[in-house]
Amino acid sequence: MNKKNAAQSGGKDDVQAKSTTPQRKPETKRERILNLLRSGQSLNIFDAERHGEHSLGCTIHGLRQSGHPIVGTWEDVPTRFWGTVRVKRYSYAGGRKAE
Numbered sequence: 001m002n003k004k005n006a007a008q009s010g011g012k013d014d015v016q017a018k019s020t021t022p023q024r025k026p027e028t029k030r031e032r033i034l035n036l037l038r039s040g041q042s043l044n045i046f047d048a049e050r051h052g053e054h055s056l057g058c059t060i061h062g063l064r065q066s067g068h069p070i071v072g073t074w075e076d077v078p079t080r081f082w083g084t085v086r087v088k089r090y091s092y093a094g095g096r097k098a099e
Helices: 003-009 012-017 029-038 045-049 056-065
Strands: 070-078 084-092
Touching: 029 056, 029 084, 045 056, 045 084, 056 070, 056 084
Parallel strands: none
Antiparallel strands: 070 084
């Protein structure tokens, strides 16, 4: 039996690939940010970077377009150059997600 036929006939490796445990899809960027906000956390662009979000404003816009009540408030954040920068801190206005 050649390698091509062996792969088609199934073997030990195929048993592992056809597990009955459902595979959970990885969380998307939007889902991750929405879940953080709905859990009661608030985020600014620097907080979001720690969660792999590099364009928080764009993600917030998309979530708002989908009907999520997200509010933003301005805050001053210290910079590494002894100054401050003004950024928006976003939070979920619809209350906490039910556990």
